[in-house]
Amino acid sequence: MRLLVPVDRLVGRLTRGRVVALGLVPSLVVTTTGRRSGLPRSNPLLYVPDGDAYVVIGSNWGQTHQPAWALNLLADPAAEVDVRGRRLPVRAELATGPERDRLWQLLVTEWPAYRAYVERAGGREIRIFRLVPTGRG
Known part of the structure; x- marks a missing residue:
């Protein structure tokens, strides 16, 4: 993980968001x-589509x-994605x-390892977000 995340960020920047998660899963870069x-913070994330x-x-x-990106979204839900x-x-x-239950099923279908992440998280509820395009900009 310590190597994968920086490499993934670098690849995302170099390809201007066209390739993240090393091209293995559907992914995007969220900027919160x-x-x-108060500064922009960008993170590569796996995603699953849900309508738009x-x-x-x-x-x-x-x-x-x-x-940190999830805490940032709770404080200010306005963000940008590069997809x-x-x-x-x-x-x-x-x-x-x-x-949340419905979206969890979509996520574990795409990446079954999330089930193991829940066990490792030590009782922390793993937050799930829908990033809905706003149509502005």
Whole structure:
């Protein structure tokens, strides 16, 4: 993980978002606003489509703490995604209840390792977001 994430970010930057996650899974780069710094923060993430939205998960590779990008989205749900070389403004929606359950099934179908991440997370609820294009910009 310590090597994969920096390499993935570099590949994403060099290809302007056209290739992330080393091309193994559908992926995007989400740019949030840092909740403390106010600066843009970009992270490559696996996603699954859900209508026009992109579903992402704050698994943080099963670590016991939330990923910073997920905390940033909670503080400010306005973000941008780079998907297949297109930059789109989005609004993050935190999934809860039956909607979260439905999206979880989509995610583990794409990446079954998420089940193991839940076990490693030590009881932390892994957040799931729908990134909905806003149509602005």
